[in-house]
Amino acid sequence: MSNEEEIPTGGLWSNGDTPKSGWICEGVNDLGSEHQLCQMCGRRWIRFQHIMLHADHAEVLAGRICAGKMEGDLDAATSRERDAKRKARRRDHEEIDVEWRQSEAGNWWAKADDGWRLIVYTDKHNAWRFMFVKGEAQPLWQRPRYGTADEAKTAAARLFALYND
Numbered sequence: 336m337s338n339e340e341e342i343p344t345g346g347l348w349s350n351g352d353t354p355k356s357g358w359i360c361e362g363v364n365d366l367g368s369e370h371q372l373c374q375m376c377g378r379r380w381i382r383f384q385h386i387m388l389h390a391d392h393a394e395v396l397a398g399r400i401c402a403g404k405m406e407g408d409l410d411a412a413t414s415r416e417r418d419a420k421r422k423a424r425r426r427d428h429e430e431i432d433v434e435w436r437q438s439e440a441g442n443w444w445a446k447a448d449d450g451w452r453l454i455v456y457t458d459k460h461n462a463w464r465f466m467f468v469k470g471e472a473q474p475l476w477q478r479p480r481y482g483t484a485d486e487a488k489t490a491a492a493r494l495f496a497l498y499n500d
């Protein structure tokens with residue numbers, strides 16, 4: 336048995352009034368970094384808080400290991416946390432990896448993964464739109480129109496991150 340799978344102790348685990356099973360998970364908060372203690376064991380610093388509910392107890396924000404123990408399903412807790420991490424990576428991807436440059440014509444473009452380029456441009460009605468382009472491949476035109484270049488850039492990066500995940 337690895338360290339991670341040991342039965343937790345301390346904190347609410349050692350409190351006679353706290354139920355040790357029968358919890359359900361309501362969702363996962365991403366704190367961005369490990370700066371809160373798991374409320375169940377009070378020992379482990381966690382980034383992802385599993386929101387645990389019980390009919391006979393106040394809500395507890397727990398780490399993956401404790402959450403898995405509380406609901407009797409460590410795999411479920413692990414898979415929730417994997418999804419939350421994936422979402423966090425997508426978000427980071429939008430913020431970090433897309434570096435926009437402006438063309439002489441006033442359009443914006445950015446290099447993206449796998450040879451794709453994101454292009455943000457104004458159409459003949461002066462609305463901002465975007466498309467994805469890759470080599471000789473058919474450009475992927477996107478229908479929505481935006482009032483500002485920034486809105487179109489955000490939408491382009493978000494869609495690309497989803498599409499490329």
Ligand SMILES: [Zn+2]
Pocket residue numbers: 343373374375376377378379397398400401
């Ligand atoms: Zn814990």
